[in-house]
Amino acid sequence: MTVTAPTGTTEAVLACGEVRTCLLPSFQPLDIRAAAHLLRLRPDERVRTSERPNLYALSPDTLTGVDCRLPTSNGAKLRAVGTIAARAALTEGRVLQTTAHFRAPAAGPDQRQPWGHYLVRPGVVEPLGRMPERSVAQGTLTGGRPGELDIGHIADGLLTRILRHPLLDQQVPFTSRHTRLRWAALRAPEGEGPSMVRFVLAEEDLRTVELRVPATVRPSAVVGLCEDLALHDWLLTTVVRMLDGSRLGSLEGPAAVLALRPAVDHLLHLWMPRARVDRALGPLWEVLEQHPGFSRQWQTLVQRIRDQLALQAIPLLREALASR
Incomplete structure (x- = not known):
């Protein structure tokens, strides 16, 4: 069963995520059928596959409930509740990616709601009260403090789960390292198109990207862009x-x-x-x-x-x- 959010309840002003990219531990690349089997994370939704312009498989989303503080650049304590969406993709049966992401409205209810309220809003994290979106965006990009939301941990957990799949022989044709791409997308000013504010090689394996995106752009499109960027950065x-x-x-x-x-x-x-x-x-x-x-x-x-x-x-x- 696919859960959809009630109309008008998820108007987001901020979206954040992290992508983990690595070489699949399989000596031979997986064909499209094996890729679909590997990424079947949920029995109620199928894996989407494509053979043009290259072999590609995309898992359905999984949801993780969270009730914690959001990372902020100024250290402000802001509690938020909701669900983090995570998915996995395999390109040419060779490069594996996992992504965890959420979107957040400018303000949420002043008090915590029952879980049913959040479950019908998949991939949405609501602050308790008003959210300083710029501070949360910068806090997410620089990395949170202990006790704050860590979307990279969720992406890494999904990656670990898939890497343990019995379908994989745990052999690689060459050695490589994992990379992380952490991103934040704020709402673009009215009348302006999308823009990339900065792309930073933050650490040896970490990249950060800050975007401005019009309200008309689908959240899934932003996730897809960041996965594409992470894939090609890993290749380079x-x-x-x-x-x-x-x-x-x-x-x-x-x-x-x-x-x-x-x-x-x-x-x-x-x-x-x-x-x-x-x-x-x-x-x-x-x-x-x-x-x-x-x-x-x-x-x-x-x-x-x-x-x-x-x-x-x-x-x-x-x-x-x-x-x-």
């Missing part, structure tokens, strides 16, 4: 680390080819920015293309890999011609 980060650790300048012949093979076999074909981003938010990718220049950096990395493979092929071709 993984290939950069792969090349940095491969000692390409000192390797020759088969050793150099073996060092580059994981990127060619498993990653290069995954680069498809905006493939599943809502058209209303597509222009935000242009910001990333200008600075820091996602696709420009990716193409440079791809060309570097191809150049190395071409250099290693020259002596092998000479040997083949000489043996004739």
